[in-house]
Amino acid sequence: MTTYSSQPILITADLMEPLIRCQSEIxxxxxxxxxxxxxxxxxxxxxxxxxxxxxxxxxxxxxxxxxxxxxxxxxxxxxxxxxxxxxxxxxxxxxxxxxxxxxxxxxxxxxxxxxxxxxxxxxxxxxxxxxxxxxxxxxxxxxxxxxxxxxxxxxxxxxxxxxxxxxxxxxxxxxxxxxLEPLSTVVHGQRILGGVDGEWVAVIGSGPIGLMHLQLLKLRGLMVAVIDRHWEKLDVAKRLGADVVVNSNEERPEDIARSINSGKGFDAIIEAAGKQEAWELAIRLVRSGGKILFFGGLPRGTSVPIDSYRIHYEEVEVKGAFHTTPRDVDEAYKLIETRKLRxxxxxxxxxxxxxxxxxxxxxxxxxxxxxxxxx
Ligand SMILES: [Zn+2]
Ligand SMILES: [Zn+2]
Missing domain, CATH: 3.90.180.10 (Medium-chain alcohol dehydrogenases, catalytic domain)
Incomplete structure (x- = not known):
């Protein structure tokens, strides 16, 4: 036979407190x-x-x-x-x-x-x-x-x-x-790119990375053309200050390059699409003596054909940028804190x-x- 105590158990506040805490932990x-x-x-x-x-x-x-x-x-x-x-x-x-x-x-x-x-x-x-x-x-x-x-x-x-x-x-x-993290890599990329001799830069790829590059280039007072295949992304580029947007499904970026610097091409290119065809396009769009920053990585072992004539006789400067460094992170945080970017x-x-x-x-x-x- 089981008997139950009829005696009520008094639950006082100090008894409840650990119970509640225990329950909320669970x-x-x-x-x-x-x-x-x-x-x-x-x-x-x-x-x-x-x-x-x-x-x-x-x-x-x-x-x-x-x-x-x-x-x-x-x-x-x-x-x-x-x-x-x-x-x-x-x-x-x-x-x-x-x-x-x-x-x-x-x-x-x-x-x-x-x-x-x-x-x-x-x-x-x-x-x-x-x-x-x-x-x-x-x-x-x-x-x-x-x-x-x-x-x-x-x-x-x-x-x-x-x-x-x-x-x-x-x-x-x-x-x-x-x-902070993606912006710091973009800040790093622009530091690797360094000064631009001239005023026209083409950004290939209108994803978040390309659009951050665009904004930093505009802060530097440069003219920017953004190239992509999607209008929705190019519309954002326009809103963020792109001087020219090129939908490469509808127009040949090479034709646009022919209207830059009296047909010589862009002073600098930032490749931010991470696609082999974008790397190849970058090499076609840059003028002699211009610079290319390859920002979007390709899988290990990917070979991209580059006409050596462009590198030697035309002194096209080719650079890559990966990840970031502490000073780039500091700079990126300052840009965020001072609300310099959208x-x-x-x-x-x-x-x-x-x-x-x-x-x-x-x-x-x-x-x-x-x-x-x-x-
Ligand atoms: Zn990330
Ligand atoms: Zn180390």
Whole structure:
């Protein structure tokens, strides 16, 4: 026989408090959502364990994350650096919620933007100021080798946040702040390009990267032609100040080049499409003595034919730019903070975590430039 006590249990406030805390911990643990890439094409939104900060790291609540062309590549084909399964997403703004051992308590609650990776500062390339070529760059990359930002919470390894931690002042648009990483690569590219002797630059590719190049070139007072195959993207280029837009489905860019510098061609070209035909087009559009910046990478082993005559007899200068360096990141943050650029216009919509796949598939089909993900 079982007897039940008729004696009521008095639940006092001090008894309730730990109960409530315990329950909310459980709810938080259960409902921590993240978008996990298992294999190319297999992206699942699921519950994951709440990240616990390791020594020196911080854990942040993600306020906004952006999709990026690299995420599209990663989602479709995988990526040489990526360890799957992993939470993807690497452009984000967060609020510090939890601190690992050795992190000063003053960081708690700060709204910030950081980068997805950081150079080691010690290798052959780092000591020469070429941190973008750091031999240890691939070790820790948010969204590739460690969990990324398409999640409610993210852990930021010490090596990354100790170098890159920009506290966001009140009033700054969080979506624009989240552009730090891609913008810093564009700033780096323009530094590699260097001065332009003349006034006409052609940007091939009117995606977010091309449109950031356009805006920086306009800040430098240059005339810019933007070349793409999609009118929706070229319309954005027009709004952002392109002097000429060329839809290469309808017009031959070579014909436009013949109207520049009395038929000699563009003073400089920035290739921002990441396609072999764009690389080849760049070589045809530049004038003698002009410069080309190849910004969009092609798969290893891709050969692009270049008429050696153009390089030797016509002194066409050919440069490549990859990734970024700490000084470019600083400069990019200043551009964001001083609101020098119209970055919001590069975002085609805001979506919840559940729709990351849709956002990446849209981008893959050329629908929309970039999406903001709000976990
Ligand atoms: Zn990116
Ligand atoms: Zn290094």
């Amino acid at each position: 709810i938080r643990a259960i409902y921590l959502r993240a978008s996990v890439l298992y294999a190319p094409g297999d992206l699942r939104v699921m519950d994951v364990d709440e990240p616990k900060p390791r020594r020196g790291s911080i854990v942040a609540r993600v306020r906004i994350a952006l999709t990026c062309g690299t995420d599209v590549k990663l989602y479709r084909r995988g990526h040489p650096f990526a360890k799957l399964p992993n939470i993807i997403g690497h452009e984000f703004v967060g609020v510090v919620e939890d601190l690992g051992e050795d992190v000063p308590d003053s960081y708690r609650g700060r709204l910030f933007v950081t980068m997805n990776t950081s150079p080691c500062g010690e290798c052959f390339y780092c000591v020469r100021g070429r941190e973008n070529l750091c031999e240890r760059l691939g070790e820790t990359i948010i969204g590739f080798t460690v969990p990324g930002a398409y999640a409610e919470m993210i852990e930021i390894p010490e090596r990354i946040w100790r170098r890159y931690f920009y506290q966001i002042p009140p009033g700054l648009d969080l979506v624009e702040a989240a552009f 970055l919001r216009e590069l975002v085609s919509g805001v979506m919840p975590l559940e729709r990351v796949r849709e956002a990446l598939e849209n981008m893959g089909r050329g629908v929309g430039l970039k999406y903001a993900i709000k976990p």
